[in-house]
Amino acid sequence: MSRPVWLLTIIVIGCVLLSCSSEDDTEQQVVRISVLPDQEETRLRKRFEPLIAYLSETLSMRVELFIPESYADQLQRFYNGEYDIARFGGFSFVKANEKTGAVPIVMRDIDTRFASYFLVGADNPASKISDMKGQRFSFGSKSSTSGHLMPRYFLMKQNIATEEYFSQVQYSGAHDRTAYLVRDGKADLGVANAIVIDRLYKEGKLNKDQVRILWKTPPYADYVWAASAKLPKQLRLQIQNAFMDLSKNVPEQAQILQALEAGVYLPASPEDFASLKQISHELRLLDDE
Amino acid sequence: MMSESEIRWIDNSILRYLYILMAMIFLFVLLTSLFYLWRLTEVTDYNRRLSEYHISSVYQLNALEKELGLLNDLVFSSEKESSLETNLSSASLDSLDKQLFVIGEHMARIIVIESRFNDTEFMTTVQRLERHYKQFMQKMEQWDNSKGLPTTIWVSWGVPFQQVVEQLLRLHTRGVSRLGKELDAKYEFEIKQAATYGGILLVIGIIIAYQVNLRIKNILQQQWESAQALREVNNALAQSESNLQQLNSELEQRVEKRTVELANSNDHLQETLTTLQYAQEELVRSEKLASLGSLVAGVAHELNTPLGNSMTLSTTMRGWQDELDREFTSGNLNKSTLTDFLDKTKNATGMLVFNVTRAAELVSDFKQVAVDQTSAKRREFDLQSVIDENIETLQPQFKKTSHNLVMDIPSDIMMDSYPGPLGQVITNLSLNALLYGFDGLAKGLVQVKAEELSADQIELVVEDNGCGIPKKNFSKVFDPFFTTKFGQGGSGLGMHIVYTLITKLLGGSVKLEQSQLGGAKIIIKLPREAPQMDSDDTAGVV
Secondary structure: OOHHHHHHHHHHHHHHHHHHHHHHOOOOOEEEEEOOOOOOHHHHHHHHHHHHHHHHHHHOOEEEEEOOOOHHHHHHHHHOOOOOEEEEOHHHHHHHHHHHOOEEEEEEOHHHHEOEEEEEEOOOOOOOHHHHOOOEEEEOOOOOHHHHHHHHHHHHHOOOOHHHHOOEEEEOOOHHHHHHHHHOOOOOEEEEEHHHHHHHHHHOOOOOOOEEEEEEOOOEOOOEEEEOOOOOHHHHHHHHHHHHHOOOOOHHHHHHHHHOOOOOEEEOOHHHHHHHHHHHHHOOOOOOO | OOOHHHHHHHHHHHHHHHHHHHHHHHHHHHHHHHHHHHHHHHHHHHHHHHHHHHHHHHHHHHHHHHHHHHHHHHHHHHHHHOOOOOOOOHHHHHHHHHHHHHHHHHHHHHHHHHHHHOOHHHHHHHHHHHHHHHHHHHHHHHOOHHHOOOHHHHHHHHHHHHHHHHHHHHHHHHHHHHHHHHHHHHHHHHHHHHHHHHHHHHHHHHHHHHHHHHHHHHHHHHHHHHHHHHHHHHHHHHHHHHHHHHHHHHHHHHHHHHHHHHHHHHHHHHHHHHHHHHHHHHHHHHHHHHHHHHHHHHHHHHHHHHHHHHHHHHHHHHHHHHHHHHHHHHOOOOHHHHHHHHHHHHHHHHHHHHHHHHHHHHHHHHHHHHHHHHHOOOEEEEHHHHHHHHHHHHHHHHHOOOOEEEEEOOOOOEEEEOHHHHHHHHHHHHHHHHHHHOOOOOOOEEEEEEEEOOOOEEEEEEEEOOOOOOHHHOOOOOOOOOOOOEOOOEOOOHHHHHHHHHHHHOOOEEEEEEOOOOOEEEEEEEEOEOOOOOOOOOHHHO
8 A cells, every 4th residue: 555545544544533533622711701791881791790700719710701793693702612601592502513513501580481471452352362263463573482483383272374374464573562561452463572571560560451362372481501512511510510519508500590581401402492493494484594 | 576476465455444534434433433422322411411400400490489589578568558657567477488488498409400500501500599599597697676667678778689680580491491402412512523523534445445445446447557558469479489389380381392392393303304305315325226117218328229220130131041052052042143152242241240349338338337336336447447437327308409418528537436326427427417507598518527636537518509507506516405407307306416436435526617708617626545444335425
């Protein structure tokens, strides 16, 4: 055999052996964490600093916080491998999971029990969704998990093809706006995030005399902390455990949990987002990116 | 260059190595497959046990959660029931104790299962669960019913415990849902590993086998080619050799044939030569006879006159005699008649004698010439008389023309030689001059001269005033059958006979020159004594 062929063979074998073993070799020096830019950066930093400090201490590693400019920016950077851990909205996670195999780690107890309300005018005689056939319907934001995707999923489960079932389908752009469309009679039926609506009721911005809840969807998962597929499993488990270890009975940790509006952190599973993933596929939302 | 057996050896040995290599690769693939199968059964077994682990854990945790829910209800219901009281009723207390015991039972089982599997992913949570459980139980043990309701303890320590149960339950639920996938992944990894290493080795094996095969092919090809080339060269050599042999044999055959042909033609030629020689001899002989014939004709002509005279005389005399006899018989014979008769007879007899004598002389001469020329007898003779005799025999032919033949030979030149052949030489030369030299010439002249050169050598010259012989023919004149009058009676042998007789028999030499008289001049040098021949009979010398 000629020399080049031997060399080539040896190189190929070497590469294969290296690729088999290299996975656990690289030492992670720093954990880069990014969060959803759903608030001002200063507020977000203030909110997440205690968590970062806690993680850094627990993992005995440097942990950095990154605030992306937008949801899309966060996703893109995550795709680029700039983040090891990211807090995603449901739909973002589905995309990241689809595209780069992002692994869900943990989510707050409340994140596992998200729900949406189907709202109708208080004087509407309907008792169930099927009573609303041929009427005007409004989602919230088109890319919202609780305002569009999951409600559509549950509608689909009831064999309702939204665009054909209702006389008019619109996207209000926000949960409160959907409620107001229903209140103002500009839509007969609207769907919005349960927590938001509850708060609106609580704050008196929405009156139960004007808008009532027709149907509450089953609980579904939304926000989730996900790890990059490249993050070593051991470290991922450590981070997961650090989150799950947070206890209200420890004062500093209680502060962290409070800042993050969490009771406890629970393990997250890809199964939690199976429905969202399914509807995203149905709507071909994952194709364009 | 390898021999064929060596090539076969290489062929066989390399093929054997190749087969061993193939067998090793096959064995490796087989072992890999077996290993993979073994791993598969192990993985399946592990899979089964893991399923049992998760399922039993989920079952136990679900039960625990349910019991904790019951406890939760119990705590809050008791709070409701005893909203006005600060203590739990004894019944509620019993239920609480019972509930805590059941929870403890479940916990014990969970701990057993979890520690049995000791999965790092779960153990921290299990430890947390244990810790929270112990803290909760500790608080509950410290709790004094008399000091108030357990609500605070439940909210502070029970709920976190409940939450950890939920954590663990979710972990296990995820584990169950992940079970298939994870194991698939594991299984996939095994396959991948086996396939990768097997594939790499297979590829290497194939590459090696291919390369070795290529090598062998090359070697064999080279061997075969060189053998082929050698074979071809051999064939070509053999071919050329056989060609050469064929050529040689053909050549030999041809040469043999040619030789035979040549020998045949040689024989033939020899035969022809012999025939020709014979013919030549015959011709020479006939030429001689021809000259003899002309001699005879001349002699006959010469004899004619005396014999005719004699005939006339004798007839006349017979008439006279008859007349005398008649007169005597009749008695009329008188003296005068007798005297007249005697006178006439006397004259006639004298004339008769003269004529008969002349005839006798002629016959004698002829006899001498004829004998000389036909027998070629060696003897001593006088040159003048011999040449004179010959010229005498030639004169009749000259007399028929206006040409002359003269001789000027000193007397007393004695020779011991062959007078016949010498005479023939003179005859031939003279007749040649007469026949060929004097065409269109009024008075031709042939001179025969002789001169003593030394004591034992004489020179004979025959020259004429004819047209002569062209110089270009000088060298050919003495060749046999050379004639300018072919078909007009010339045989082309006359001069040749002259040459042969002079050079061979008489031992002399002959030379041709231009005569001062205008014609040809033949100069003959002869020894006085001719060389001795083996036999006296030299008739066939030419």
